[in-house]
Amino acid sequence: MADVGNPLRSAQDRRLPRIPEPCALVIFGVTGDLSRKKLIPAVYDLANRGLLPPGFVVLGFARRDWGDGDFESLAYEAAKKGARTPWREDVWQRLASQFQFVPGSFDDDAAFDHLAATLDDLRERNGIAGNAAFYFSIPPAAFPLVLNQLNRTGMADNAKSGGWRRVVVEKPFGNDLKTAKALNQLVDEVFTPEDVFRIDHYLGKETVQNILALRFANSLFEPVWNSKYVDSVQITMAEDVGIGTRAAFYDAAGAARDVLQNHLLQLLALVGMEEPTSFDPNEIRAEKLKVLKAISIPDDIATGTVRGQYLQGWVAGERAVGYLEEKGVPDDSTTETYVAVRLGIQNRRWAGVPFFVRVGKRMPRRVTEIAIMFKRAPHLPFDPADVEMLGNNQLVIRVQPDEGVVLKFGSKVPGTTMEVRDIAMDFQYGEAFTESSPEAYERLVLDVLVGDRTLFPDAAEVEQSWRVIDPLETGWAGTKPERYRAGEWGPRASDEMLAREGRAWRRA
Ligand code: BG6
Numbered sequence: 001m002a003d004v005g006n007p008l009r010s011a012q013d014r015r016l017p018r019i020p021e022p023c024a025l026v027i028f029g030v031t032g033d034l035s036r037k038k039l040i041p042a043v044y045d046l047a048n049r050g051l052l053p054p055g056f057v058v059l060g061f062a063r064r065d066w067g068d069g070d071f072e073s074l075a076y077e078a079a080k081k082g083a084r085t086p087w088r089e090d091v092w093q094r095l096a097s098q099f100q101f102v103p104g105s106f107d108d109d110a111a112f113d114h115l116a117a118t119l120d121d122l123r124e125r126n127g128i129a130g131n132a133a134f135y136f137s138i139p140p141a142a143f144p145l146v147l148n149q150l151n152r153t154g155m156a157d158n159a160k161s162g163g164w165r166r167v168v169v170e171k172p173f174g175n176d177l178k179t180a181k182a183l184n185q186l187v188d189e190v191f192t193p194e195d196v197f198r199i200d201h202y203l204g205k206e207t208v209q210n211i212l213a214l215r216f217a218n219s220l221f222e223p224v225w226n227s228k229y230v231d232s233v234q235i236t237m238a239e240d241v242g243i244g245t246r247a248a249f250y251d252a253a254g255a256a257r258d259v260l261q262n263h264l265l266q267l268l269a270l271v272g273m274e275e276p277t278s279f280d281p282n283e284i285r286a287e288k289l290k291v292l293k294a295i296s297i298p299d300d301i302a303t304g305t306v307r308g309q310y311l312q313g314w315v316a317g318e319r320a321v322g323y324l325e326e327k328g329v330p331d332d333s334t335t336e337t338y339v340a341v342r343l344g345i346q347n348r349r350w351a352g353v354p355f356f357v358r359v360g361k362r363m364p365r366r367v368t369e370i371a372i373m374f375k376r377a378p379h380l381p382f383d384p385a386d387v388e389m390l391g392n393n394q395l396v397i398r399v400q401p402d403e404g405v406v407l408k409f410g411s412k413v414p415g416t417t418m419e420v421r422d423i424a425m426d427f428q429y430g431e432a433f434t435e436s437s438p439e440a441y442e443r444l445v446l447d448v449l450v451g452d453r454t455l456f457p458d459a460a461e462v463e464q465s466w467r468v469i470d471p472l473e474t475g476w477a478g479t480k481p482e483r484y485r486a487g488e489w490g491p492r493a494s495d496e497m498l499a500r501e502g503r504a505w506r507r508a
Helices: 011-015 033-048 068-082 089-096 109-125 140-152 177-190 206-216 247-253 255-272 281-294 440-450 459-476 492-499
Strands: 024-028 057-062 099-103 132-136 165-169 196-198 230-238 305-311 313-315 318-320 338-345 355-360 367-374 394-400 404-412 420-428 482-485
Touching: 024 033, 024 109, 033 068, 033 089, 033 440, 057 068, 057 109, 068 089, 068 099, 099 109, 109 140, 132 140, 132 440, 140 165, 140 177, 165 177, 177 459, 196 440, 196 459, 206 255, 206 394, 206 404, 230 255, 247 255, 255 281, 255 338, 255 355, 255 367, 255 459, 281 459, 305 459, 305 492, 338 492, 482 492
Parallel strands: 024 057, 024 132, 057 099, 132 165, 165 196, 230 355, 305 482
Antiparallel strands: 230 367, 305 338, 313 318, 338 355, 367 394, 394 404, 404 420
16 A cells, blocks of 8 residues: 555556665564564564565564573564464574664663664664664553653664664553643654654554555445445454453553554544545545544443443353453453444534444454445335345455455345345455465564555544543543453443444344
8 A cells, every 4th residue: 555646656666575775673672472472473574575674683672681592582482473474494594693682671771872882883784874663562651761762862863873763652652632642742752753653553454454445446335435325334343352461451441442542443534534635644644534533422421332341251162251350450440341332423424324333352253344334225116025134235344354345235035036135245355365465563564664654643643533532431430331241242231222223233
């Protein structure tokens, strides 16, 4: 999707692999979960696909009294476990020979001076010409400390470094609108705004990018993509997993801050936005921002939202403990692991169309999908008994797993009567293409290194998203979540919310 609107690049150029200039990737929090599960494997996959520049180097910074050797073995395990491309020892050996570990804590001036000196040294030694991206895979509380260190040492300064300096910030980006604004201000004081990459890994998913291709590369869908034909939109992000070992983070955040504020609202923006004038990153962002600004929340939070928390149960044949029994969760926690909310988009295209968004952990299975539920045909010239099995036409974008698009519509049942029943036309990525999609992080890390910001939300988008979440959080304060059993599709109240208006959740 990147650069599609750049008239200076020919169509042929745009299909060539994008190889970054020689550079360093500095990972703060390199021993953490995200780094091991996603970042290191992504770097290996990029190397394996031949997409990393000569002289590319990874500098791992973490508070451990380690040496390069320990770092290498952690990285080896992580890469081998998480790699999506075949394992090639020679590729790994070449990559790992350029890994360095810089031990230190975030308040340790000497460690940051050491990091700056290491980057200086690599300028000549590896020919990286001062180019470096700093990846914040660290708790948000540590962001200001690290930003100040990068500022103090001049490491964030493009002019001083003689190359480019970029920063990659992982979510959660703030905890509410106020903290997000403060953080945005701080990051923008230290780095040039064009060098700030806020990661929302959902935007790196192939199927998510396909929303724009589906809508704007075809003539079929856009004419019906509005309130005249669409009854409602359902966006579901269900996970079968629980909170794993992330109680400290998750219990303070909850499902709304964890994924609704970012991934789900980004999906909603892509579904709801107008056609951008080009695929220039700023044009796409401008259109998404308009949608985010137009989102309305229910007048009555109590009836227009449902918060849930899982009890013990069974998921995929395995016993799952309840949220309150998870290690590190306080006995009396009221944090939600499920949210359903009825949102709207206040503009002409979407007036009156509800956007039902639901997210949950410990649901029966992992599925993320966007379902456009169309209105029923205005008139059915059939015997009512013959169309009993006919539902709303649906266009379902399956984000994961089984990536693809399904179109559901009515069709005549073979036989002598005129019975009409729903059938599904199914496009599956795995069957239609021989190319495999890169993992979201692989795509996004490469985008950072080549400086393509198309898939990264900007400060204004993040702030608008908090504008939606803040009043929900205020409305929920002091309330208790509904309960649902692990392995169920959320609390009953969520079904009731839709049933009250004659609608039902799609069986995802
Ligand atoms: C993360 C959330 O952003 O996304 C996690 O913090 C969640 O709670 C994860 O499990 C889901 O990502 P994916 O790519 O597996 O759908």
